Amino acid sequence: MTPRTDLTNYLIHYPREAGLGDEDPETVLDRYHTPDYELVNDGVLLDRKRLLDHIRPARKRAVGLRVEVEQALVDGDHVAARYRLIAELGKGAAITTEIYMFGELAADGRLRRAVQATRTVPSG
Incomplete structure (x- = not known):
């Protein structure tokens, strides 16, 4: 699965694999993104x-x-x-982030660049 072949499942699985998984974060990142991937999140460039x-x-x-x-x-x-990402923290707290994402794909279907605008919304 790549973002090109199934964007919805990428949006669901990548954050879980990266944020909660036992697999090496570099392996997870490389599965879905090119080596030169850049994310601009709320104006901040993350290489x-x-x-x-x-x-x-x-x-x-x-x-x-x-x-x-x-x-x-x-x-x-x-x-x-x-989409919305709901992160559950210790002691029952949750943070809900609404995300608007626009991206460019590489020839192999992985993400090469993404730009996101986010905002925190009330959880529940």
């Missing part, structure tokens, strides 16, 4: 190193994670999605 630096501590904080996909579109080498 491979910064993404991996973000994933490792997130694994220590999250006890659960789910994604609710509202829209997921693939058009040639471009993708767009609107």
Whole structure:
């Protein structure tokens, strides 16, 4: 599965695998993204190193994670999605983030670049 072949399942599985899985974060990142992948999240550029630096501590904080996909579109080498990521933290706390993502795919179907705008919304 790649973002090109099944964007909805990518949006659901990648955060779980990266944030909660036992597999090496680099292996998970490489499964879905090109080596030169860049994510611009709310105007902040995250390259491979910064993404991996973000994933490792997130694994220590999250006890659960789910994604609710509202829209997921693939058009040639471009993708767009609107979804919510609900991170469950210790002691029952949850953070819900609404995400609007636009991306570019590589020839092999993995993401090469993505731009996201996010906002925290009330959980529940």
